[in-house]
Amino acid sequence: MDTKVILEVKNLRKSFNSFTAIDDISFSLEEGEILGFLGPNGAGKSTTIYCILGLVAPDEGDIRIFGKNIFKGRSEIFKDVNYASAEFNLPWNLSIWENLLVYAKLYEVPEAKKRITELLEIFEMSHLKDQATRDLSTGLRARANLCKALLNKPRLLLLDEPMASMDPDVVDKGINLIKQIQKEEGITVLYTSHNMWEIEEIAGEVIFLNHGKIIAQGSPLELTQKVLKLEGSEPNLRDVFIHLARSQDEPK
Ligand SMILES: Nc1ncnc2c1ncn2[C@@H]1O[C@H](COP(=O)(O)OP(=O)(O)OP(=O)(O)O)[C@@H](O)[C@H]1O
Ligand SMILES: [Mg+2]
Known part of the structure; x- marks a missing residue:
């Protein structure tokens, strides 16, 4: 091959x-x-x-x-292609869910809501989906970044x-x-x-x-x-x- x-x-x-x-x-x-x-x-x-x-x-x-x-x-x-970094911040005012939905739209992710739900579950963040990104701890923000990075497979x-x-x-x-x-x-x-x-x-x-x-x-x-x-x-x-x-x- x-x-x-x-x-x-x-x-x-x-x-x-x-x-x-x-x-x-x-x-x-x-x-x-x-x-x-x-x-x-x-x-x-x-x-x-x-x-x-x-x-x-x-x-x-x-x-x-x-x-x-x-x-x-x-x-x-x-x-x-996608990217995640400790230096990267998702827009502050949006909730995790809103952020991931915006990126899913930008990447034209099929069945976006299903994919987001799946990633939030894996990173144990489902219960935080409506929190504003600015209110998350550093580690939780890093988890949200990684969800964003995997959205488009x-x-x-x-x-x-x-x-x-x-x-x-x-x-x-x-x-x-x-x-x-x-x-x-x-x-x-x-x-x-x-x-x-x-x-x-x-x-x-x-x-x-x-x-x-x-x-x-x-x-x-x-x-x-x-x-x-x-x-x-x-x-x-x-x-x-x-x-x-x-x-x-x-x-x-
Ligand atoms: N925009 C810039 N203007 C001037 N110097 C820069 C700029 N960006 C990076 N550098 C310099 O280039 C060098 C490499 O930086 P870089 O951020 O790539 O290192 P790194 O390997 O990622 O380090 P770290 O492990 O700290 O993240 C550093 O000396 C840095 O100061
Ligand atoms: Mg570096």
């Missing part, structure tokens, strides 16, 4: 004035892949995602989603620390749900998090970014064995992360 490349980032560069945030990175995601996108604060993860979404204009490079240039035929491409899902403020019980449910969707519908996910357990649970492949460059890539276990020079059979991304982050910051 042919594998389809869902996302292709080639030689991406982005500077803000004289500061280089993204320094010539290339990577791709095949259909059904979940890629963990890791790196210290300021490494360039969110900037890369903003470039993929077309919200930040790259200085150089090429970004293709479903084989198409993201600046051509945007509405056709982005109806099958996206083929490509960009998740930038989506579960940063969720309690571990809900994180576990969120991860299982994404895995289940991946299995059933072959969803492709780019996933950033600072919680290494989350990444070990969900990602088949991991990219480490530092100072805007890709400094390591592989499965969580491969990276553990390679970076930490261990023979073990359990991934340990936390130690890999610390090792890679510190090795870059040592004086030359």
